[in-house]
Amino acid sequence: MLTDRQCKILKLIVEKYIKDPIPVGSKTISKTLKCSSATVRNEMSSLEEAGLLEKTHTSSGRIPSEEGYRYYVDHLMEPKKMTGEDMLKLQTVFHNQQLALSDVIVKSLQVISDMTNYTTVVLGSTSHENLLKQIEVVPIDEVSMIVIVITDRGHVEHKNIRLQDVSLDEVKKTVNLINNLIVGTPIDEVSTKLEYEVKPIIGKYVKQHEQLYNAFYHVFSDFTNQEVNVVGKNKFLTQPEFSNVEKIQSVFSKLDNPELLHRIEEDDDNNIKVYIGSESKIDNDVTVIKTRFKNGNTEGTLAIIGPKRMEYDRVVSMLEYMKENIER
Amino acid sequence: MLTDRQCKILKLIVEKYIKDPIPVGSKTISKTLKCSSATVRNEMSSLEEAGLLEKTHTSSGRIPSEEGYRYYVDHLMEPKKMTGEDMLKLQTVFHNQQLALSDVIVKSLQVISDMTNYTTVVLGSTSHENLLKQIEVVPIDEVSMIVIVITDRGHVEHKNIRLQDVSLDEVKKTVNLINNLIVGTPIDEVSTKLEYEVKPIIGKYVKQHEQLYNAFYHVFSDFTNQEVNVVGKNKFLTQPEFSNVEKIQSVFSKLDNPELLHRIEEDDDNNIKVYIGSESKIDNDVTVIKTRFKNGNTEGTLAIIGPKRMEYDRVVSMLEYMKENIER
DNA sequence: ACTAGCACTACTATTCTACGAGTGCTAATT
């Protein structure tokens, strides 16, 4: 257990280091705290022993360890009230009645990314919760046509397909069949249903049924399981701890990997959660702050990704504000 | 006019420097050429005077200037036959009959980006050539619905809109109106037509006609003028001349800017064109190699973007190969 | 016209120095 003074020191170090990423020395702390630098040094070395602080070399100041940030977030951080200016910027987006909720979310995350200089992410709901609502087919020329798939939650995807020697009429019949038989099925079960319920029927009266079946089969099996929206990836380029190209390369490849980002919503906690460094399961040098949201049938996860040295208080209150606004 | 030997020297320097980005000295050249390093030095200084070579400092070897690359591309470069391996990789994509052409293009550009380590770009045809083919509306819940816009070239976009107190019936009538009156119009003229031909009519029998009109108006005015697809942006991170973060930031912001990329197809030359450094109008440190393509009603521009120190011969022949394959 | 030779230049790598911001420890003070 930490003494009161140790807490104060840890808090000061974390906050100082977040503001300016250079190791913090005992003298700096002793200025704010009413005790000598020697005392601070003693406390610091206890904190280091407790695994909350680290040194960059034998005679350097201290920086917070992953556990140090963790302790700060769990016990020391005070929620920071959002500035009126920040709120205003977001309100102008939220009050736009024209926009659909999903667009509002993306727009406001853009705003947040610009305000904070961190990367933001929206993860849509998973496909096994998405039900097929409708499909549409629009012929473009003799051989190609566009298939549009719409889910009950308003997720839309389209795909260009090519069919040789299949009459438009046959396609339309198949589409009707799908719209009658399969609508309401979870997206990731559609392929199976297609095989057992639609294939036998079209097999009877469509000449090129194999081709037609395959085309539709691909449309559904390629349906992205997860809507992922990453905003402000380039913000990482402005963070001093990501100033070397290899680090950037590694982080970018991770942000480009939807499956990996998906891990953010693995826990099904609805509250705001903070994952620091290795806890994030994304990259040891980033922090992920996330929350789930739900409004009617739009639901998903919001996340802000930045360096471990993140303005935790500010980001948490912003996410809280976002969640509140989305949910009503 | 350059002598035969000067050409040889320039060619050697460019190709050497492309392989390995360190300034090339006279000794290296004299090994390949049958003359002394002193002679080479004299020729080099003529080439420098002609603006084709540069020095990084007084006593360094030479590197090609922008004009040097230009001269190399225009006069010295010999088309490089593609390796069987490279061709094979692309053929597997091209021979996939299932995929629509536009998907084939994107997939093969991915392959090219991986083979070359450069960034690739597809620019779709401009919207003023795109005609409205059809619109579809799918209601999601009481207030929101999805509008899907399809053009004659198979470009699809959708938008989520919200309407208060508008009956589905009224929406459907409006959609029919649009599908009857406006289909066939170039996309960027749709807004105008909407105002003069549709607005007066719905004004008569739809209660919330203002709202409805505005919604559709926005759908069309937001329609992206240009389909832009950038593949392998991260490849820039592997290029030695882009190893500092500021440079990367600047290039990425440019690659993220569709209007800027649009400049690539400003010229209406159908052949392969090479724009080096400042000629690219994108960034002084990149080279853009581009060509237009056309197959039926799918048309657009392909481009490969990399450092000025690009494997010109290889990239040109790849683009040629792509263009050929797409066009038949 | 070419080239051998040489003086010269500027980058690179290494070493040395001095400095300073920090530490840990000990002994004195409260």
Added chain:
DNA sequence: AATTAGCACTCGTAGAATAGTAGTGCTAGT
């Protein structure tokens, strides 16, 4: 017993000096 002053020590950084080297331009001779 807790705090603090004091001091020796460590390590990183910045700058200067050094030597080496890969290149140049120029001159004079082939």
